[in-house]
Amino acid sequence: MFETADPKQKFFVANGIKIYPDSLQILTRLYQPLIGAVGVSLYQTLIYNYNPQMILSDSRGLYFLQEQMDCSLKAIFNSLHKLEAVGLVKTSLIENEVSKIIVFELLKVPTAKEFFATSLLTSLLREKVGQSAFAELSNFFASKAKMHKKMIQTGQDISASFFDVFRLPDAEAITPSAEVQAAAAANQVADVGPAQINEKTNIDWDFMRDRLRAYQISPSEVDHKKAEIISLMQIYGLNEQEFIDEALPTFHGSSELNLREISRVIAENYRSVQKRKEVKQKLAQNRKQPVTVKLSDQHQAILLEAKRKTPAEFLYYLKTRKGGFTTASENRVLNNLVNRGLPVDLINVLAYVCLEYDTVLTASLAEKIANDWLQNNIATPEQALAYVESRSKRPSRPNYTRSHGRRKENATDWSKNQPRVDPNVDLNSLNALFNDLDDQNNSQGK
Known part of the structure; x- marks a missing residue:
């Protein structure tokens, strides 16, 4: 893959091709989503720049393409690389004592049948345009191909052969004359093949x-x-x-x-x-970050064991201290932590911290703590234990486990809310009380 920022860099178009309406339709509808509009324009511009009378010494600078296309060299080379990748252009570099010349060899636009038979191109087109547009394009070109030939029952071939119609001397028919052979050789020009994707690889x-x-x-x-x-x-x-x-x-x-x-x-x-x-x-x-917190005796002992044992051994050591046993799911958690790229001693300290919060080592809690440590640049078991100690000294100690607070309804304690009316009052006393209240209200109204 070649690129230059020099507009004076010489280029030469090595061959010419003819682009027909069908080919132009394939170029626009199938190739343009892959190579872009600038890529289509560059391909056509190179076709029109072929001159059979020109030789290498007549090569022009790339600025000539810039003027024709009205775009930057960067855009031209981006599009050229896409043309090379899909096989529409083959680029080579010729170097001599005088200069370097970029030579462009143009290849024909393949038929729609050849395009859809190339899985890489087809997959890329589907990714670019989407499923519905891809299906529409496929149906369009498939229907168009079927229109060029009617499907009829195969019959007997009754066409006349060459020798049924024409006569040649036996010697000429078997061995053509020198003039005929010379004419055949003079007209043997290599055909320009259709484009094929550039699969240059070093695969054995x-x-x-x-x-x-x-x-x-x-x-x-x-x-x-x-x-x-x-x-x-x-x-x-x-x-x-x-x-x-x-x-x-x-x-x-x-x-x-x-x-x-x-x-x-x-x-x-x-x-x-x-x-x-x-x-x-x-x-x-983060391994080189110093630990500024002095570890407790308990954590120093844990650190010593964490550096000595494998994760499975250390987990067994922790569980037996607590009077429990290890489970298969806990060993799977350890295996996943190893696959995540965590060092063994850090995994051991992680298991210790998890078991301080829960009776079993669970994946959710281990991943939650591991994420917290990575986000806080914890890389060694010493840093992890120091981090745990520093957080435990804060007023509100962080809790890695989820707490579910329950709403408590305050019920009325009727034993503390006794009625204020004396239950021993008789009916006559109550009537006298009400009569006194009525007399007071009447006197206030007057």
């Missing part, structure tokens, strides 16, 4: 075939799915052996490569590997 296909044959995968299956294999290897940066190792879990006695399942497995493993790299990188950056 013989190695791939030999290794996969051991798993009952035939060499023809590898050749048939070569484009998809290249795509997966390039996307995830895999070499031949790495691809085979990733694909192994998908082999179930079948002679075919299940590319969909292989892609899923590789994607899952890639995410976990990338996450592990990120965790290890962050831990490496």
Whole structure:
């Protein structure tokens, strides 16, 4: 892949091609979503810049293309690389003592049939335009192809042959004259082939075939799915052996490569590997941070054991101290923490802290504490224990476990709310009390 910022860089178009209406329709509707409008414009501009009378010494500078297309060199090279990738242009660099010349070789626009037969191009088009537009394009070109030929029942061929109509001397028919042979040679010009995607790779296909044959995968299956294999290897940066190792879990006695399942497995493993790299990188950056808190005697003893034992041994040590036992689910939690890229001694301290909050080691609590530590740049067991001690000295100690506060209704205690009326008062006393109240109200009204 070549690029330059020098507008005086010479370029030369090595061949000419004719672009017909059908080809232009394919270029615009199928290729333009992949290479962009500038890519289509550059392809057509290069076609029009071919001059059969020009030689290499007549090469022009790239500024000539800039003036014709009214765009930057950066945009031209971005589009050129896309044209190279889909196979519409082949670029080479000729160097001599005087100068360097970029040579563009143009290739024909393939037919719609050839385009849709190339799985990489078809998959990329579907990704670019979406499922509904892709289906519409496929139906359009399929219907158009069927319109050019009527499907009729095959009949007997009754066409006249050449020798039924014409007569030549026997010697001329068997061995053409020197003039005829010279004319044939003079008119033998190499055809310009259709575009093919540029699959330049350094993959050792013989190695791939030999290794996969051991798993009952035939060499023809590898050749048939070569484009998809290249795509997966390039996307995830895999070499031949790495691809085979990733694909192994998908082999179930079948002679075919299940590319969909292989892609899923590789994607899952890639995410976990990338996450592990990120965790290890962050831990490496924070390991040198000094510990300013003096650890308690209890934590110093825990630290000593955490550095001596494996995670399984340390968990067993903690559980037996508490009078419990380890479970299979707890061992799975430890295994997941190792796969996340955490160092063994830090995992041990993490298990210790988890068991200070709960009786069993659970994935949710372990991940919650581990995330808290990573966000606070904790990378070593010493830093983790110091962090726990410093947080425990705060007024409100943080609680990693979720507390569910229940609303309490305050019920009325009727034993403390006795009636104020004396239950021993008789009816005559109450009537006298009411009469006194009536007399007071009447006197106030007057």
